[in-house]
Amino acid sequence: MAFKSLAFLVAIASVVLATPMRRTACPNSKHTAINAACCSWFDVLDDLQANVFDDGDCGEDAHSALRIAFHDAIGFSTKGGKGGGADGSIIRFSDTELAFAANNGIDEIAEPLRDLADAHGKSYGDIIQFSAAVAVSDCPGGARLSFLSGRPNATIRAPDGTVPDPFDSVTTILARMADAGFSPDELIALLASHSIAAADKIDVTIPGTPFDSTPGTFDTQVFIEVLLNAIHIPGAGLQQGEVKAPLAGLMRLQSDFELSRDSRTACTWQSFANNPKLMNQKFTAAMAKLSVLGQNVKFLTDCSEVIPTPKANKVPPFLPAGKHQSDIDASCAATPFPSLPIQPGPQQSIAPVPPAASGS
Structure with missing residues (x-):
């Protein structure tokens, strides 16, 4: 009987997994959503891709969106006293935080994201983490990051010194x-x-x-x-x-x-x-943790379905x-550096990344 019961449960599970989840048509949109509460984020996605990310280009704006997500969220300490984490304070209190030396240049993405958040009635903390997830999805080989919405607007400024500098030990x-x-x-x-x-x-x-x-x-x-x-x-x-x-x-x-x-x-x-694959798995997990620093996830809504699926890197x-x-200056004593194919042709100079097309 035990084997029959197990077979029955497996059969039921197979039917459930094979049954497509019901989707809701989003108002005034070509999109559908499993969670109707996420519909408005498709409107944000369309606006972001068209007017900030140059129709989904993995360029300067994509890097900047990922950079601001880290710089905003890392204003946090498990002991307290270093800001509210992933709360959008870097935009809400831009007069203070963007003046920090470590945040040099972030104003170029902060302003378009402020405008985007205000236009769609979203919090700055949400718009920052959403734009980072979309940015990674625009890059071939990128990870498909999670996105939780519902962060309240920041109430405190993050202090200077929370972002590690490249010259730090x-x-x-x-x-x-x-x-x-x-x-x-x-x-x-x-x-x-x-x-x-x-x-x-x-x-x-x-x-x-x-x-x-x-x-x-x-x-x-x-x-x-x-x-x-x-x-x-x-x-x-x-x-x-x-x-x-x-x-x-x-x-x-x-x-x-x-x-x-x-x-x-x-x-x-x-x-x-x-x-x-390992890099993307570890990056996805670390970004999921970073994106909710200082937040109570019980009060957030999972809208990861809105994040596009990245193209593969072949x-x-x-x-x-x-x-x-x-x-190669192999520095891991435990494991030899892996053998890799050599790109054919003569050694080339790497071209600079073009400036942001959006003007950000």
């Missing part, structure tokens, strides 16, 4: 992240965001300098190329928080360089080098043309 960075509730492994997972990042303010003479050779693709190249031996100084000379780069046209942050080689983080860094991890396995 590894110990200082790990301590700040631990204070916000993140492990060293989670920090490295969050740095997958650097795969679509570009620097505008470290050296203002060379804006749009990417951190890896494929800045429009959410992939593992940053975890490979930061470990390459350094040969190149972009711009007129090294700036604070910058170290030599492995390829012409790239910029390498001092913090990335040191985290990739520190015994506390090197093996996690290397584990992503040839494993996009290019496997590689060593850039002209580089070899011997150019």
Whole structure:
């Protein structure tokens, strides 16, 4: 009888899983939703993609949206006294927070997101985390992040000093992240965001300098190329928080360089080098945690269904043309660096990321 009962339960479960969930037609929209409360976010999505993200381009605006999500949320401490976390304070109290040195350049995305939130009656905390999730989905190879809506507007300012600087020591960075509730492994997972990042303010003479050779693709190249031996100084000379780069046209942050080689983080860094699936899994989990810092999730609504499904990245991890396995500064003592194919052709200079088309 036990086996018959089990077979019956499996059969019922199969029917339930095979039955499509009923969807609700959203008013004045081409979209449908499982949860009618999420319908308004489809309107925000259409507006965001058309008027901020240049019809879903994985460019400068996408990187900026991901950057503001981190800078807003990390204003938080598990001990209290460092802001309200993912609450939109960086927009609501922009007169204070955008003046912090670590937030240099964030005004370029903060203003369009403020306008978007006001136009649709959304909180700044929600619009920031929503735009970050959509930004990642616009990048080939990106993770499909969750999105919970319903954050109340911020009531307190985050203080200066909550965002780690690229010239901070590894110990200082790990301590700040631990204070916000993140492990060293989670920090490295969050740095997958650097795969679509570009620097505008470290050296203002060379804006749009990417951190890896494929800045429009959410992939593992940053975890490979930061470990390459350094040969190149972009711009007129090294700036604070910058170290030599492995390829012409790239910029390498001092913090990335040191985290990739520190015994506390090197093996996690290397584990992503040839494993996009693992990187995305860990990044998704870390971003889910980051996006609700300071929030009571009991009062939030899961509207993850609104986030688009990213396109696949069909290019496997590689060593850039002209580089070899011997150019890798492997720093994980426990595991050899994986063998990777070498990109064909001569070594090339990496082009800068074009400025934001939206004007943000």
